[in-house]
Amino acid sequence: MPELPEVEVTRLSFAERIRGARVTAVRVGKPLRWPLGSAPEAFVGQRVGEVSRxxxxxxxxxxRGGLLMHLGMSGSLSFGHATxxxxxxxxxxLVTARGTLRLTDPRRFGAVVWSASADAAPAATLLAGLGLEPFDDRFxxxxxxxxxxxxxxxxxxxLLGGRIVVGAGNIYACEALFEAGIDPRTPSDRISRARAGRLADAVRSTLARAVELGGSTLRNFRDAHGAAGAFQLEAKVYGRAGKPCVRCGTPIxxxxxxxxATFFCPVCQRR
DNA sequence: AAGTGGACCTGCTAGC
DNA sequence: TGCTAGCAGGTCCACT
Known part of the structure; x- marks a missing residue:
């Protein structure tokens, strides 16, 4: 999926445009990961407020309430009139006079779940236990x-578990560990304080760079305008098995x- | 309790 | 050319 950068890029690409729009119709397709939890017609007539992540x-x-959305492994959102x-x-x-917000998700691991608030079940249950945001000062x-x-x-x-810090999925966890020079197989409890510092910096900088580049488009990711990301073009290890390390030439x-799958440079990344 | 592996679902691609 | 096994950005759950 869509890791944090793709989700954030998606949010930025439609949040302002949809804010204040009134819902005129809702259409539901095949079942997603979890049931919607509300009659779709219940949203009609309501205005859309902020979109947060x-x-x-x-x-x-x-x-009245809101929708918790997840893009799963293959999901994307589009927003516009040309749906x-x-x-x-x-x-x-989600049809509004300003355009239609549409979730496209071939594998259907994604979800749209109604909740009375982000702090109430089922949203709160799904969000419970998530780690810190990578750009939170406490991280x-x-x-x-x-x-x-x-x-x-x-x-x-x-890192992938998301209980310590959220947002780094398979691509960015691999990339951040490369940036930090850490072998991904290293047991967690053997990472020194200094290396943890480098890793925290690498997680933040990798995710921030990916947001700048519009995320990674491996297959079907697009933001809500339909734009593809470009981070995959500068990935240093992800998907590069057998190719030379950009730093030392050793095969990834x-x-x-x-x-x-985990990708790493056996020379640049140490236990 | 923490760690591991399977499950969910569909499409694409590498390889025979 | 055509089929098939394997693989894919996530996360929950059951089991050890």
């Missing part, structure tokens, strides 16, 4: 070091951790 979730405020007839992978339309080397010390899993697995290695 927590981790990889978006919260779209309505006058046309829904295709086989278009599973949710620093000391925090990351303390959290990593409590785990014995590989540091990459700990691919291993599997927790059923996910």
């Amino acid at each position: 927590r981790g990889k979730y978006l919260w779209l405020a309505l006058e 046309g007839e829904p295709g086989p992978h278009d599973h949710f339309d 620093d080397g000391a925090h990351l070091h303390a959290a990593l010390r409590r785990r014995r899993v590989a540091v990459k697995t700990a 290695r691919r291993v599997v951790q927790g059923a996910r």
Whole structure:
């Protein structure tokens, strides 16, 4: 999916345009990961408020409650007037006079869930246990070091879990570990305070750079304007198995951790 | 309790 | 050219 940069880029591409628009119709397609939890007609007539993000979730405020949205592995949102007839992978339309917000998600791991507020179930339940936002001042080397010390899993697995810091999925966890010079297989509790500091910086800078570049488009990611991202063009390890490391020329290695592919340079990244 | 592996669903691609 | 196994950006859940 869409990791934090793709979700944030998506949010930025439609939040201002949809704010204040009144819902005129709602269309629901095939089932997504979780049920909507409300009759779709209940949204008709309500105005859309702020669109905010927590981790990889978006919260779209309505006058009564709101919608928690997740893009899963293959989801994207579009917003505009040129939406046309829904295709086989278009599973949710929020129609307003300013345009239609449409969720397209071939694999349907994504979700749209109504909640009375972001602090009430089911939204609060889904958001509970999420780690710090990477751009939160509280997320620093000391925090990351303390959290990593409590785990014995590989540091990459700990990052991906999202319980310490949210937002880095498979691409950006690999890239941040490369930036920090840390072998992704290193046990969490063996990361020194100094290296945790470098890793925290790398997580922030990698995610920030990806937002600047409009995210990564590996297959079907597009922002709500339909624009593709460009970060994948400057990924240094992700998806580059066997290719030379951009820093030292050593072939990039691919291993599997927790059923996910991990890419790293065996020379630049150390335990 | 923490760690591991499977499940969800569909489409694309590399390889035979 | 055509089929198939394997793989894909996430996260929850059951089991050890």
